[in-house]
Amino acid sequence: MTWEELQAFLSQNPTIQEAKSLAKKIGLRVKKRMKKTEILKLLEEFAKSLKTETKVSQEQAMISQPLKPSELPESYGSDRIVLLPIxxxxxxxxxxxxxxxxxxxxxxxxxxLRLYDVTYINFDGTNAHRIFEAGVHLATTRNYYFHVPSSNADYLAELGFKVEGKFFPLLRSNAAHTPSDTPSSSVRQRWFTKGKYTVKVGEPLLKPIERIYTSSYMESGRR
Known part of the structure; x- marks a missing residue:
């Protein structure tokens, strides 16, 4: 007998004979002089134990079954374009x-798909330093990598279409800044110690002395 079936039986207010018969059937020890309330209490306690066992068995079954990874949808149906520096x-x-x-x-x-170099400018759609362009096949492509010549620069992308050589943008991305490809010349040291943020200025980096070689014509002209 399941917990649900026993609860349904108890909710019908059975007679003492019915309650005693069921208790004996499921293996409970029933004394001859037990009252109806005592037999019902015995059945209720057994019902509680059945409910606990059912819950534990369900949890164990969930643990034993490997979780199936959720599949991401091909599209969320939202108009969005994002630019990230790699x-x-x-x-x-x-x-x-x-x-x-x-x-x-x-x-x-x-x-x-267009990529604009917008370093140090307020981009209005026409004043980019440089423009990089790539054709896109929407049926097979949802992303694109651009190799850019300048590091430490700001870039912005637009997705659109061309008609007779004129570009019509539909989506514009965020602006993203690429990191520098050379060590920083800053001598500021940022420290976070014991919950306090401090900035210290270190010794300036010594730069090597470079010799400029002039032509023999320029050297003779200075004499």
Whole structure:
């Protein structure tokens, strides 16, 4: 008998004969002079033990079964493009499109991903230092890597399409800063000790002396 079946039996307010018969059937020890309330209490305690055993067995079954990894959806249906720096000369662009935007781009003859160098400028769509461009196949591509020539620079991406050589952007990413590819010349030392943040200035780095070689024509002209 399950815990649910025993609870259903007790909820029907059985007679003493019915309660005694069931108690003996499930193996409980019933004395001859036991009252109905005592027999019902005996059955209720047995029901509690059944409920505990059922809960434990269910938990053990869940533990024994390996968890199946959830599959990520191919698209979240949101219009978003994100730019991330990978190293000083590599950035990563990924995007997600709604059904409307995907349909609009798919109908265009030329889908284009652009990367702009926007270091130290307020970008208005036309004033980038340099523009890098790549064709995109929406059916097979949701991300792209750009190798960039300048480190320690700010970049921004746009996804759009071209018509007769003119670019029409639909999505614009965040601006991302690539790290420097040379050691910093700063002598500031940042310390976090015992819950306090301090900045110390160290000794300046000694730079090597470089010799400039002039031509013999310039040397003779100075005499």
């Amino acid at each position: 190293n000083p000369h590599l950035v990563f662009v990924c995007w997600d499109l709604s059904k409307e935007t995907y349909s609009k781009l798919s109908s265009q003859p030329e889908v284009v």
